[in-house]
Amino acid sequence: MTRRTPHQPVSRAQEPLRRRVYVAVCLLAAAALAVIVLVDLRGGRIEIGPTAGLTLCLGVAATLRFTRVPWVVVDYMVLVGATGIVAAQLLQLQQQQVPIPLRTYFPGVFLVIAAFSVLPVRAALVYGGALLAVFAALSFATGSDVVLLGELILASLLIAHLSYFGRQVSAERARSDEQYRLSRTDVLTGLENRRGMYERVQQAFSRNVRGESGAFTVMLADIDHFKRVNDTFGHDVGDQVLQRVAQVLGREVGHQGSVARWGGEEFLILLETDDPPVVRAVAGQVWHAVRSGQVAGLPPVTTSLGVASSSEVVSVSDLLRVADRRLYEAKEAGRDRVQLGPARPVVPPSAPASGPNLSAPGRGAPTSPASRE
Structure with a gap:
């Protein structure tokens, strides 16, 4: 398995666009979470997950919009923040000894996706395995629906599979692009060959x-x-x-x-x-x-x-x-x-050509012409 981090350098031309897209995604997620929070409030309850998630999304959007924090910091901020939110939810469920609700499994899927997007493959596998172990232990301890646990495990396996082979394809494409570039580049001067x-x-x-x-x-x-x-x-x-x-x-x-x-x-x-x-x-x-x-x-x-x-x-x-x-x-x-010369018919190398038409921006020609080296 590859140990390379998924983070790739972003060109200066791509940087503003990527930031705008990232901010837009965070704001859309915040809007969705805000709707969930309002629905919870109308039902007379306040859930830790949606409220904390709304705060995290707004914080990440503000960080991207008003600072130049490196991408790796932003990505880890999302992963660490989301992990903390889910951990708080699971801890609360464990203390109350109530089954894991359906709405708590989605953040688990999100964490697996975030892990394979941010971490190297081996670290993401360890993270995902530990997360699934926590969900499994809590599911059996609280009598939760094992079907939902099985679906979370299947979704995690699919994410791991797609992530790993997706990186392999991306790496192969990058190598192919680099080989193509090198085949058309002069090694000494760095110019096109x-x-x-x-x-x-x-x-x-x-x-x-x-x-x-x-x-x-x-x-x-x-x-x-x-x-x-x-x-x-x-x-x-x-x-x-x-x-x-x-x-x-x-x-x-x-x-x-x-x-x-x-x-x-x-x-x-x-x-x-x-x-x-x-x-x-x-x-x-x-x-x-x-x-x-x-x-x-x-x-x-x-x-x-x-x-x-x-x-x-x-x-x-x-x-x-x-x-x-x-x-x-x-x-x-x-x-x-x-x-420079005017337009003249092309003749075979063996055929005689008419006299040269010179246009030099500088000094005149010496009296004795020299052959081309």
Whole structure:
């Protein structure tokens, strides 16, 4: 059996919603208990359980609404409070030597559910077993209906079964989700890898074809002379350079798109627009940020970028081929630049291509072109 606690971290986005739902449930429970208390008052009696339960529900709702108490504290507050209420009811019945009424068995079921929701499985089993033992002892001591006791035991067994296997399913799903995430994540940089980004580009292209979204842009960025960095400073420094460039690209692109490590020293940027001013601005920001964002202890690096729009092509493979060709042209023109280029027909690698159309946000090309590394 798993020993893991059922508590899972809640994202910041989910936190407000979960608190509102929890408060709403507490208030609904308090309303139901208030009706029971009023009915009891009309009958000329006051029961410990409903009154204390009403107080507990209102207290938990107030705690959730007006404080930032951790979830584990709130859950244990409910379990401990409800346990105390049921214990007081059972103690009163034992002292009066009267049979356990039907309305007292429901809190027993609630406690079992709460235990398997809050405690690790083994602790919940111990708690549930002790609770059932108390109910059984009191049932026989007071001559209570053993059929109700049997139904409480059956309900508890069903809850334990569903809870245990439900956690197994949840754990398996979490492992599967984590494996899926890792299969699409580059270990060194933490960015999406080629496989994940290729799927993302395919999905964007499909949405564009179906008319569900507009055209988009890809930018293929390559670190200039990266082989020299590895040869001169070592692969450890080369890895640090890759991590640094990945951080810069992720920061500059931000919510405007996605960044992935495409392979080696290449990164692919998916920009969710093909608006020329926006594309040019983002490309310039990326180029400048890498060029100016040097870190002490690391060699200075620059990047070359090839930019292509989905509106220029008819397939994902053509889109990536255009971006790759423009990156090659940027390298041939001297590196450290952005190659935008007009829409041009895609040609096979063996066919001659027309001259490059350069658009660099910075310095001009050197007189002697260098080959792409």
